[in-house]
Amino acid sequence: MIESSKILENLFTHDEIALLNKDCDERPVSTTDNSVNINKNLDYHLTDSVSCKIIRPKFDLLFGPDHVMSNGCYKIKSQPYKTHVDNNLFLQPHGSHTNIEKYSTAVLIPLVEDKNFCTITFKVFSEEQCGMGRLLPEKFETGSNQFDLTELDHIDEPARQQIQRFDIDLVFRWKIGSAFAWHKNQLHTSTNFAKFGLVKKFIILFIA
Secondary structure, eight states: OOSSOEEETTOSOHHHHHHHHHHHHHSOOOEESTTSEEEEEOOTTSTTSHHHHHHHHHHHHHTOTTOOEEEEEEEEESSOOOSBOOOHHHHGGGOOSOSOOSOOEEEEEESSOOTTOEEEEEEEEOSSOOOTTOOOOGGGOOOOOOOOGGGGTTSOTTHHHHGGGSOEEEEEEOOTTOEEEEETTEEEEEOOOGGGTOOEEEEEEEEO
């Protein structure tokens, strides 16, 4: 289990990412929210899928061959996520492929990169419901940081100012070939890439 976030440098080759991009492009849309959030099936649990062939051997080494995907997909997003936690309460409406709970880890695999694509994790963990971009209880305000809040201007006040009263765990500037992993109870957010006219494309996997 990953206790806090971790950048997995150079986990994939550029050729592997190209194959994953091609697989994503060729798949039909599974669900969509007015084209702001497009999801496509990953089929990681199927041994003949592209994602399983490329990602599974690496995750077997990272987690162990007993790991399973509880949830995951290809995502294409034109609007950034606000602060949130991917805990069981958050994921429950999306269903799960398993009842196993061993690794409790989220892994993000970028399929594109840009200096304005960034994911930030905080030293804040919760099994409680934490609404997207909502003001959190003061008990989580255990530190401080100087992160540039203009990168987070998609988050409304007063929740945006509160972010500077959290300890930052890691800042991941997206890089092709690398991945980012965190405990699914860990608070995290995207920066506001949308104001630059950018669209994110990535894989998200929740490992049980």
